[in-house]
Structures are given as C-alpha cells and as structure tokens.
Amino acid sequence: MIDILETLDALRARVAGWKREGLRVALVPTMGNLHAGHYSLVELARGHADRVVASVFVNPTQFGPNEDFARYPRTPEADAAGLEAAGCDALWLPSVETMYPYGAENAVRMRVPGITDVLDGAHRPGHFDGVATVVSRLFNQVQPDVAAFGRKDYQQLAVIRYLVRDLAFPVELLAGETRREADGLAMSSRNQYLDAAERATAPEIHRTLLAMRDAIGAGTPIDRVEARASERLAAAGFSVDYAVVRTPALEAAGNDFDGPLVALVAVRLGRTRLIDNLDIPRTG
Numbered sequence: 001m002i003d004i005l006e007t008l009d010a011l012r013a014r015v016a017g018w019k020r021e022g023l024r025v026a027l028v029p030t031m032g033n034l035h036a037g038h039y040s041l042v043e044l045a046r047g048h049a050d051r052v053v054a055s056v057f058v059n060p061t062q063f064g065p066n067e068d069f070a071r072y073p074r075t076p077e078a079d080a081a082g083l084e085a086a087g088c089d090a091l092w093l094p095s096v097e098t099m100y101p102y103g104a105e106n107a108v109r110m111r112v113p114g115i116t117d118v119l120d121g122a123h124r125p126g127h128f129d130g131v132a133t134v135v136s137r138l139f140n141q142v143q144p145d146v147a148a149f150g151r152k153d154y155q156q157l158a159v160i161r162y163l164v165r166d167l168a169f170p171v172e173l174l175a176g177e178t179r180r181e182a183d184g185l186a187m188s189s190r191n192q193y194l195d196a197a198e199r200a201t202a203p204e205i206h207r208t209l210l211a212m213r214d215a216i217g218a219g220t221p222i223d224r225v226e227a228r229a230s231e232r233l234a235a236a237g238f239s240v241d242y243a244v245v246r247t248p249a250l251e252a253a254g255n256d257f258d259g260p261l262v263a264l265v266a267v268r269l270g271r272t273r274l275i276d277n278l279d280i281p282r283t284g
C-alpha cells in the first residue's frame with residue numbers, strides 16, 4: 001500500500017525510519033496528473049534507491065499570472081493508484097500552506113542566473129525561479145539521496161543541475177528519457193487540453209525535431225535549420241515561441257562546432273503551450 005503523506009512531520013518520520021535502516025531514498029518531483037512518462041521516472045529511481053517518494057504539488061510560484069495554474073489538471077486519487085502500481089513507496093502531497101508557510105508571495109526565492117535568461121526562461125519570466133524555489137524545498141523536506149527528472153523539460157534539468165552544484169545539495173540527479181505516444185507526441189499532462197484537431201496536429205512537433213536532426217546531419221547551416229523548422233511549425237498552425245539548435249549547455253553554436261547538439265521547440269496551439277526536444281549526437 002502506498003503511504004500518502006500530507007504533513008511535514010509524517011514525511012520526516014517516514015524518511016528518518018528508512019535512513020535509520022541505511023536505505024537509499026529517491027525523489028520523483030511532479031505536478032501530478034501522472035502518465036507513463038512520470039511512471040518511467042519512478043522506475044528509473046527504483047533502480048538507484050531502496051525507497052521511492054513521488055511528490056505531487058502544483059507549484060503556484062512557477063506559473064505566470066496569465067498561465068494555467070487554476071485549470072492545471074489535479075487528479076490525486078488516480079495519481080496515488082498509479083504510483084502504487086508503479087512500485088512507489090510514498091506520495092508526498094503537501095498543501096500550498098505546507099510548502100509556503102508564509103504564503104507563496106512571501107516565500108524565500110531562488111534565482112538561478114544565466115541559463116534561465118534564454119528559451120523558456122525568456123518566454124516564461126520567473127518560471128525557473130519558481131521551479132528552483134520549490135525543488136530546493138522538496139530537497140530539504142524529503143532529503144533524498146537521488147532525484148529523477150525528465151529530459152523532456154531539458155532546460156529545467158539544466159537549471160536543477162546548476163542549483164544542486166551551486167548550493168551543494170547532496171542529491172544525485174537522474175535524467176529520464178522522454179516517453180512518447182505512438183505518433184511521436186511527447187507525453188505531457190497538458191496534452192489533454194488539446195481538442196481533436198489540435199491533437200492531430202501536435203505530432204508535427206516531433207516530426208519537425210526529427211527533420212532538424214536530419215538537416216544538421218546533412219550539413220545544413222544551423223540558422224537555416226532553425227528558420228525552416230519555424231516555417232514548418234507555423235504552416236502546421238502553431239504559434240512558435242522558439243525552434244532552435246543549441247549546445248547541450250543551451251548556448252548558440254557556430255556551424256563549425258562539431259560536438260553534440262540538441263534541437264528544442266516550444267509552441268502554442270490554441271490555448272496550449274507544448275515543449276519538446278531531441279538530442280543530435282555527433283561523434284565530432
């Protein structure tokens with residue numbers, strides 16, 4: 001039976017018991033409405049720890065004023081059942097008051113410089129500060145030895161790596177591969193916002209990423225790859241926030257750069273914003 005923990009005292013007692021037994025504890029942070037991508041992170045975490053805690057918390061500090069905080073899908077019962085079936089030991093389900101005892105507006109805030117100024121950081125001002133703020137709290141609350149995050153949120157992973165190194169959190173980070181639907185669309189809680197026509201259009205994101213990778217492989221200059229990708233996505237009906245090719249550190253690369261690259265896309269389709277990315281491994 002999965003242990004559902006809703007107070008800090010209950011969480012601390014459970015984790016302290018495990019640590020007394022010398023067990024290694026993993027954390028899988030989520031915003032809930034779980035799907036196979038999240039469960040694959042639980043599985044990944046299981047391979048690196050004796051006990052797995054998943055957290056479900058829709059974090060107000062990472063949503064902009066005009067974003068979807070209020071309508072973000074909340075399905076705690078289904079999440080608990082799914083986590084139990086996935087072999088998760090405990091579900092950390094804090095309230096906003098538990099996470100932010102002085103209120104979200106009065107929270108001590110993290111700010112990760114540099115990497116948060118570009119791409120999603122530029123399009124969602126303050127978003128990654130909110131992510132860093134809540135992830136720091138989750139690390140302090142759960143005190144995991146290891147934590148798993150998805151590569152689908154590529155920039156988020158980079159922000160968390162920076163946070164862990166800079167603040168010396170004693171947490172080993174694991175990066176999970178992106179789980180996709182059969183047609184290539186990256187699984188995401190926000191996919192359910194799509195109507196039937198939008199859902200039929202959405203796999204074009206992955207097809208565009210594959211085309212970007214192929215074009216780089218064929219020696220096409222990066223700026224042309226990016227321009228063609230934006231045109232292709234716009235022609236399919238997306239409003240394009242960005243379609244870019246970057247180094248793994250998310251820096252712009254010159255055409256003479258022969259190391260690995262990553263293609264990243266963020267688009268809006270109706271009221272839904274979707275992100276995805278694809279590694280472009282190169283032997284150099």
Ligand SMILES: Nc1ncnc2c1ncn2[C@@H]1O[C@H](COP(=O)(O)OP(=O)(O)OP(=O)(O)O)[C@@H](O)[C@H]1O
Pocket residue numbers: 029030031032036037038040041148149150151152153176177178179180186187188189190191
């Ligand atoms: N398709 C996926 N495959 C693997 N991991 C994923 C996938 N989607 C999300 N994750 C990871 O799950 C964790 C929790 O993400 P989150 O709860 O935001 O899920 P989401 O489905 O991406 O939701 P959203 O639609 O809000 O982006 C993050 O580390 C995220 O990178």
Ligand SMILES: CC(C)(CO)[C@@H](O)C(=O)[O-]
Pocket residue numbers: 029030031057059062131134135153156
């Ligand atoms: C890491 C996270 C759980 C922090 O709220 C969130 O950004 C997410 O679900 O990716």
Ligand code: BAL
Pocket residue numbers: 031062063153156
């Ligand atoms: N998946 C990252 C959380 C967010 O979009 O707010």
